[in-house]
Amino acid sequence: MAAAESSAALPLRLPRAERGTQDRNARSAGDTATLGMDSDLIAGPTQPRNPISRTRIETVVSRSVAGVGVIFSLQALPIMLAQVPLRLPVMAVAMPLALALGVGAVVIAAVSKVGVRVTTGTVAVVYLAALLGWPFLMLDPSAVLDGKPWLWYLCTVATACAAVSFPLVWAAIYTFLAPIVYGIVRTQPSGGGADVLLASLDAAYATILGQVILIIIFMLRQTAAAVDAAQTNALHQYATAVRQHATEVERVQVDSIVHDSVLATFLAAAAAGSPKAAQLASGMASDALTRLNDAAMVPAGEDSLVPFNALSVRIREAADRLAAPFTVLECEIDTLSLPVHASDALFAASVQAMVNSVQHAGDGIVEPGRTLTMRANAQGGCTIEIADTGVGFDPEQVPSERLGLRLSIQERVASVGGSVQIRSEIGRGTTITLAWPTEGEVAPA
Incomplete structure (x- = not known):
């Protein structure tokens, strides 16, 4: 499957894949710079000391x-x-x-x-x-x-x-x-x-x-x-440049997310050799269309918050559309809310992890099968765990050209201040844990 994914991914949109990879490698630095400039404007930029004002x-x-x-x-x-x-x-x-x-x-x-x-x-x-x-x-x-x-x-x-x-x-x-x-x-x-x-x-x-x-x-x-x-x-031009830079960074992120979703849909459709695989490709295509529609909408502000319960509903609905069933273990957290960008990143990473489980865990799933656990964590945020009892793999042996695990999950969650832990052994299943915020940080009120 790794060879099929590699050979199918590159011919589809090679220039976009190369540019998307470069954009994602600079995403953290770009976001940090943007947030730093934006925080200066929001807090009220102190004008430089001017001796002839x-x-x-x-x-x-x-x-x-x-x-x-x-x-x-x-x-x-x-x-x-x-x-x-x-x-x-x-x-x-x-x-x-x-x-x-x-x-x-x-x-x-x-x-x-x-x-x-x-x-x-x-x-x-x-x-x-x-x-x-x-x-x-x-x-x-x-x-x-x-x-x-x-x-x-x-x-x-x-x-x-x-x-x-x-x-x-x-x-x-x-x-x-x-x-x-x-x-x-x-x-x-x-x-x-x-x-x-x-x-x-x-x-x-x-x-x-x-x-x-x-x-x-x-x-x-x-x-x-x-x-x-x-x-x-000059200050007005600076503020305009900051807004344009932030818009460009957001556009690159949205473009990367949409590209990953469409690419994963193409890969699933190309590998669909059974009714179950075709059903999976159909569900992924529906998700890709939803993302395209969301990308055309005006993005919400950075201060907008999304209740965790609303995020959990989205993840459950995505799990229900997959060909293989997931056992959902959920703890309601009425008081927790996440920023919009963090909610979107966790949702996309969770869906990608579940898709990977359906595609690569194999058919010999034993109890408890595939599980989806959503709960609060010690940092005042949330933890989402996708686990299966499938064939497993060695994380150290994953080829660098595999986009799903490295970019669609790890870097996507890291870009919003979260962390990803992958535990897997050959023959003993796989567990992927998404935590937001990362350990040592505190979730914003």
């Missing part, structure tokens, strides 16, 4: 503006104290206090990363209001101020806050508007009575500095947004 750029910019605001505020403090006697009593304290609270709020927001746009926008608006109200809040508006108003030292802080808080167009308008207002105030007696040229130079300097800050912030944001978009696109 949009969030980090916003944090750096806000903290830089906060630091500059503190430094410039300390620089303006002595001049503000010297100009307090020239201001109205209430506003001499209220205006500096409002700006100081605003700068303090910006520092807190930059550190905590909460409310940065609100606080910076508030500082920009308060500063512009202070500029507009400066000439009207002096004790003597006609008296010429000695030096520059202390608000000059906060002009850069205000334009930087506007660049952080406002949209690009409004921030650009602000960087022109605030220096122009300051230039007008600078020409007034309350602003020092500077000539138009000097006031224009101050306004131009403040405008250029504000525009430079705005351009830098805008370019950093654009660069960070481009990097974030590229990273997101």
